Amino acid sequence: MSAVSRRLQTLLEEVAVEQFDGQVVVEPIEGYQILTRRRLVDPLPGVRAAAVLRAAARRVLVDAVEAARAAGRSWDEVGEALGLPDTDEPVGEVAFALVVEGREPERAREMFRVPSASWRCGACGELVRDQGPFESHPADVESGHAADCTRHLADVQAWRERTGWEE
Ligand SMILES: [Zn+2]
Known part of the structure; x- marks a missing residue:
């Protein structure tokens, strides 16, 4: 840090x-x-x-x-000072969009890389990869829990009750 x-x-x-x-x-x-x-x-x-x-x-x-x-100072100088990436758009325009409009510079989406957060599970102590609240089944959302993690098992149980499905 x-x-x-x-x-x-x-x-x-x-x-x-x-x-x-x-x-x-x-x-x-x-x-x-x-x-x-x-x-x-x-x-x-x-x-x-x-x-x-x-x-x-x-x-x-x-x-x-x-x-x-x-x-x-020019917007180009501001953009350079901000360390903005070199794109097709002039750096001064990117700086204006970022600072005044609050618009983040376009970044090329990295293929094959699924965005995720990671944290250590308070129940099982394992490092969990968390892909966000987009899928329904807990195992599709969080990977890395221990097989007998009480939190994960409770999530799966709640999912079963909610959906009426088995797996
Ligand atoms: Zn866990």
Whole structure:
């Protein structure tokens, strides 16, 4: 994690606690005597805090770019400073679309790569690949749970009851 990310993580925790009643626990890391890990008891106040930080970061970006334009810098220079990818569209136009319209630069979709999030399951401890809420059967949505994972088995059971199907 970069130094900026660490500072943001600290800020996120503060916002989660101050604005969204988040609670922090400090727990030992398994296998270590001294090392501890801080985490929010309920991660959702953290998500709310992250949304606040993202909106604030967006405001910071707009302010910085307007200051650059006020100082006589061109949109092309702004685009270069933003590190925008080289595309067919002029970098200054891409910068304007991003900063003013909030439109992310077009990225070529990577073939063969299914977008996914990954996290360690709180029930079985395995690393899970999460492809989002697009499919119905839990096994199509999350892969990596242990075969006897209680959370996953409960999801499958709920799916059976919901759909009336077996597998
Ligand atoms: Zn699991």
